[in-house]
Amino acid sequence: MTVTIGRRELLAALGGAAVAWPLTAGAQRSAMPVIGWLRAGRPATADRLAAFRQGLNDLGYIEGRNVAVELRDSDQYDHLPELASELVRDQVTIIFADNLAAAVAARAATATIPIVFAIGGDPVRDGLVTSLSRPTGNLTGVTYFAGEVLSKRLEQMRELVPTAAVIAVLLNPNNPNLQTRLRDAQEAARKVGQQILVVHAGSESDIDMAFATIVQQRAAALIVSDDPFFGGTASEQIVALAARYAIPTSYSYSYVVRAGGLMSYGGNIPDQIRQAGRYIGRILKGEKPADLPVLQPTKVELMINVKTAKALGLQIPDGLLALADEVIE
Numbered sequence: 001m002t003v004t005i006g007r008r009e010l011l012a013a014l015g016g017a018a019v020a021w022p023l024t025a026g027a028q029r030s031a032m033p034v035i036g037w038l039r040a041g042r043p044a045t046a047d048r049l050a051a052f053r054q055g056l057n058d059l060g061y062i063e064g065r066n067v068a069v070e071l072r073d074s075d076q077y078d079h080l081p082e083l084a085s086e087l088v089r090d091q092v093t094i095i096f097a098d099n100l101a102a103a104v105a106a107r108a109a110t111a112t113i114p115i116v117f118a119i120g121g122d123p124v125r126d127g128l129v130t131s132l133s134r135p136t137g138n139l140t141g142v143t144y145f146a147g148e149v150l151s152k153r154l155e156q157m158r159e160l161v162p163t164a165a166v167i168a169v170l171l172n173p174n175n176p177n178l179q180t181r182l183r184d185a186q187e188a189a190r191k192v193g194q195q196i197l198v199v200h201a202g203s204e205s206d207i208d209m210a211f212a213t214i215v216q217q218r219a220a221a222l223i224v225s226d227d228p229f230f231g232g233t234a235s236e237q238i239v240a241l242a243a244r245y246a247i248p249t250s251y252s253y254s255y256v257v258r259a260g261g262l263m264s265y266g267g268n269i270p271d272q273i274r275q276a277g278r279y280i281g282r283i284l285k286g287e288k289p290a291d292l293p294v295l296q297p298t299k300v301e302l303m304i305n306v307k308t309a310k311a312l313g314l315q316i317p318d319g320l321l322a323l324a325d326e327v328i329e
Helices: 007-013 026-030 046-058 077-089 100-109 146-160 178-192 204-216 234-244 254-258 269-284 306-311 318-323
Strands: 002-005 034-040 068-074 094-097 115-119 139-143 166-171 195-200 221-224 249-251 263-267 300-305 326-328
Touching (some): 034 077, 046 269, 094 100, 094 269, 115 269, 146 166, 146 300, 146 318, 166 178, 166 204, 178 195, 195 204, 249 254, 254 300, 254 326, 300 306, 300 318
Parallel strands (some): 034 068, 034 094, 094 115, 166 195, 166 221, 221 249, 249 263
Antiparallel strands (some): 002 068
């Protein structure tokens, strides 16, 4: 389902969270630049919204006062090209692509409107920019190279479950970068010498079948790939099934661990969003995307839920606990 969210709908989706984006009157809107926010997956969460606002505020931009924001999102990947085209037709000033799928759709929709992305992939390999230091073209942004992070996630899981002969990796077949994600998983497994079982899920029923396969093939643990679908409403289903089948599971998103997942390892997403907001502010002030190098945050965070570990009958190694940025008791 494709969703075009106005500010009232956005507040309703967030349950009235205190991130009330001012409703901009039409007369005001026409006199200020417009940021088109494009993303795959669930609506932007409160922490993302707050981080984005902070990044803009750092450069002197306040939504509703001197900049407007239009949000377009969809839980269907194939809807993103049309949403990107809508933003181009609306003649937005700049596009913020809040994950790789959105960035690919935005790049295909325009070669002139500046695009700032916040992704977990390799923007050179994925064809978004020609160089990290000199992006050229109309795109730049922030990335934490999720493919490289995957090797570390496998190492962490091997430390947690040293007897694991096979570790499953969950991928979304609907992701337009599926083959890249698959190669990342295979390369990560080769680096650490781990046998993996690749399972696919693009819907709720697929997730049920994926877990049935994991159990049948006796995979000892699960790595959930960095994907908007798995980080959205599907995360609750994955956490519940991991608990039901007692499968130690690693996630890309820390909020899943706060909701009962075992552990996560990945970039600090709010910080990525804040840095992207700052880049947008710099472009609005006249800088060109081609002159802004792609940022690569060095901070990657490990979160562990000890309560979930105990429920699974796991003892977290002291060395792994010592590396954790946050431990949930």
